[in-house]
Amino acid sequence: MQTSDLRIALFSGNYNYTRDGANQALNRLADYLLRQGAALRVYAPMVPDPDFEPTGDMIGVPNIRMPIKSRGEYRLPLGLDGKALKDLEAFKPNIIHLSSPDPTGHRALRWAQDHDIPVLASVHTRFETYPRYYGMSFMEPAIEWILRRFYNRCDALVAPSQSMVDTLIEQDMHDDIAIWSRGVDREVFNPSRRDMEWRRAQGLEDDDIAIVFLGRLVMEKGLDVFADSIIQLRKLQVPHKVLVIGDGPARQWFQQSLPGGIFAGFQTGPDLGMALASGDVFFNPSITETFGNVTLEAMACGLPVVAAGATGASSLVDDWETGRLVPPGDAAAFAEALKPYCTNHDLRARHGKAGAEKACQFSWDAINSVVADTYVRLVEDRRALQESERLEAEAAKHS
Known part of the structure; x- marks a missing residue:
């Protein structure tokens, strides 16, 4: 069997309406599959003004706004309605890909089992860790x-890093897990993109050390x-400035917590x-990432990385070679790890160069x-299992 023989039904909770690392990976996967000649249909929430155009044919599924104030830009898929089910039946997939354990993913899993179709699930985030950030750790x-x-009802999983695979196995999520890593666009993310004029426009002096x-x-x-x-870090009287790239519902809180920080807002592409x-x-x-696309992008840009020694970053950052891995949540240890990068140009350059070289491995x-x-x-x-069962049934019939 070839990739061109595949008929893939891909289910996503957010395929294109709000740009994030997970759906960037899914759209790149879709582009690759279509270039290999596979047939692909995407089932996901649709909105009037999505962040970007989807890759591949897309069918909308029932959804509502996420009932959590801080996640209000996201949609909660509610299952499969008659239109989506009719399209799924007509498409006749031979493989189902589930990228989110939401109500639509659960319904698609039941449909696949009813139709004897294998299911692959991809793990994109540490959903089980989210409640601790909203006072609901219980x-x-x-x-x-x-x-x-x-x-465990799926046939196999893919996860983006060995550290995440190890965590999933430890949690008894599955025993058939492959690594689906992440790539980086070296045209967009590389050290030559550094722009001193842009820095100055943001309020950064040429000799300022910007922690991003x-x-x-x-x-x-x-x-x-x-x-x-x-x-x-400020208590240690280490000279530095903070540069925040991105936006979201906690921006006001973050600005109040980082007086003097430079907030560059949401950026994309070049x-x-x-x-x-x-x-x-x-x-x-962060400890919620399964891979950490932003960490890889920073490495590709030649920045040394200080990160939590958790899933994702621990599979990317080589401690004392491309950056530092610090026990999660230890603010004092993070400050100590950041300090030498703010004061030692040679260390910063050496670890940044090593990170850029490692990022070249991710195609x-x-x-x-x-x-x-x-x-x-x-x-x-x-198919082999189905054929074996058919032959057993035939043998039983004639015995």
Whole structure:
């Protein structure tokens, strides 16, 4: 079987209406699959004015605004209505890809099982960690139980880093998990994008050391730990400035917590590459990422990285070679790790160069071929099982 023989039904909770790392990866995967000759249909919430045009044919599913104030820009898929089910039946997929354990993903999983079609699930975020950022940590065991039940009903999983694979196995989510890593666009993200005029326009002097935050401004990105760490760094009287790239519902809180910080707002494409390369040190305290696209992009831009030693970053950052890995949540330790990058030019340059060299290993087509190969394996395994069952039934009939 070839990739061109695949008929993939891809289910996403956010395919294109709000730009994020997960749907950027899914759209790149879709582009790769279509270029290989596969047939693809995407089932996801649709809105009148999405952030970008979807890759591939897309069918809308029922949805409502996410019932959490700080996540109000997201939609909650509610299942599959008659239109989506009719289209799914007509499309006749031979593999189902679920990228979110939401109500639509659960319904699609039941449909696949009813039709004896294999299912691959991709893991994009640490959903079970979200409640702790909203004062509801008591919910984590229940969410982990729901995730375990969902993922174990799938035929296999893909996750973006070895550290995330290890976590999923430890949580007993599945025992068939491949690594679907992430790539980086080296045309957009590279050290040559650094722009001194842009820096000056933001209020950065040429000799200022800019510590960069990049991402959506939501609490689960570790904004509280970032702010606490900067406070600790200021107490050490280490000269630096903070450059925040991104926007989101927690922007006002973040600005109040980082007086004097430079907020460059949401950036994308070449403008994002320029803004990121114009920083000096990248700081990512988040523990919710399964990979950390922003960490890889910062490395590609030649920035040393200080990150939480958690899923995602621990598979990207080589401690003491391309940056530092720090125990999650330890603001004092983060400040100590940031300090030498603010004061030692040679260390900053050496670790930044090593990170840029490592980022060259991440090619999107090679990475996406892993998912295509997993699709093929699951379809072939299911067909072999069906044929074995048919032969057993025939033998039983004639015995």
